[in-house]
Amino acid sequence: MNYRHSFHAGNFADLVKHALMLWLLRTRQAAGPVVVLDTHAGAGLYDLTGDATRSREAEAGVERLMATAERPPLIEALASEVATLNPGGGVRFYPGSPVLVARRLGADDAYVGFELREEVAGLLRESLTGFARVRGEIGDGYDLVRAEARRTKAPLVLIDPPFERPDDYLRAADTAAAIVTADPGAIVAIWTPLKDLETFDGFLRRLAAGTKAPTLVAEARLRPLTNPMKMNGCAMVVVNPPAGADAAAAEICGWVARTLGDAGAKGEVWRV
Template sequence: MNYRHSFHAGNFADLVKHAGLLGLLRALAPRGPLTVVDTHAGAGLYDLDGDASRSKEAEAGVLRLMQADALPGPLAQLQAAVRALNPDGRTRWYPGSPRLVAAAPGVARYVGFELNPPVAEALTEALADFPMATAEAGDGYAAAPTVCQAPGLLLIDPPFERPDDYLRAVDCAAETRRLRPGVVVAIWTPLKDLETFDGFLRGLAKAGLADVLVVEARLRPLTNPMKMNGCTLTLIGAPATLEPELQAVTDWVVDTLGDPGGRARVWRP
């Protein structure tokens, strides 16, 4: 799967991922100053008048969010963050996870890794206003386990352009939890077909990773494995108190943006 994020910024998967991330950070804040490490940080800030205007996915994502009222807490947080970037009222700029994390209360340090040099340069620029945030050019899979600190969060959000992304995501999560048991892990994945995702879950179990929570937003039946039919955010070590809030997020996304036959659930394998 080729997932160039500038084309897909602000789509339904971003809403699930970023609302889930904001809810998780709020739930973890009482544990103390947080260190957040991002293995695939991306550019950090996206111009919806650029590449995203060609895919038009933001029209069925963040633009619908910006018109909504009475949102679940994490989606309301995301809506407020987008409004803050667009004071003229027109939704042009969309924040990636680096900007959202760097601006979140309770985060003392953010480290975002990016391998693509032009994207890494854009990430550095996007984080310029946040002295506690660092952009690193490098392999986040390899570096993250030793950079992570507890209390903290590891976000694994690869583009799934490589056939080993699922395997490396599992290995990175397992090594991080081995070295830093107090670090919570969040892994975003596309949902194209059940066999691929089931294989990913089997990999987590084989690696000895427990306390797994799956946030699943399935926008359409899984009948076409060539399409991104939904997405998941798989959490390891997340507070159980977060589950109702995450369920409300997935319910809104599927009910508002999905097709008949969609499915929203938060569950434990």
């Protein structure tokens, strides 16, 4: 399955990922200055009149979000960021994790995002222009984030691969485990699609084998996991979740599933 950011920007999975990342960032900032590391940063900011028109997933995601009157606080926090980027109304621009984080950084915080494709890395750097204490780097985020984490105390790490490569699940699990093993104060959030239970369970087993740290699994299932070629839902797996993470994830995943999913859709939050 191809999950290149620009084709799927603003879909339901982005809403789950970005709403929870905003909460994690705010919570981590309450404990002191934080460095956010992003393995697969993408372009940083997306024009939904571009590649996203081919999938039309933003219509069923962020456009419905912005048209809905009843939004719980953690969903409202994301909607507020989207509205700020579209001052004339509508939803033309959608922020990726780099811009969302950069807009929320404190004076002593920092962000480093990695992007493998040179042309996308250029867009990433352009989107971060004007923000202080941020960097966009070209290279393999799995390897580079480990090196950056070794130089950083208690980072907040987002692992969000496009799942274009057959080893993405393995490398995501191994990278998260390595970071948390080296620094028990690190928080690592891993986004994954939900296609079938066998693939997802294998990922969780690999992660659990690499670390004994507490791990939260937040799922938004929009349809039954019966078609492994289709993204039937998504999950955010958070290693070393801060206090309050279960309730925050339940609010976000529950709203997305109820509002955007098929009949029988559900949000679930549990611990490994």
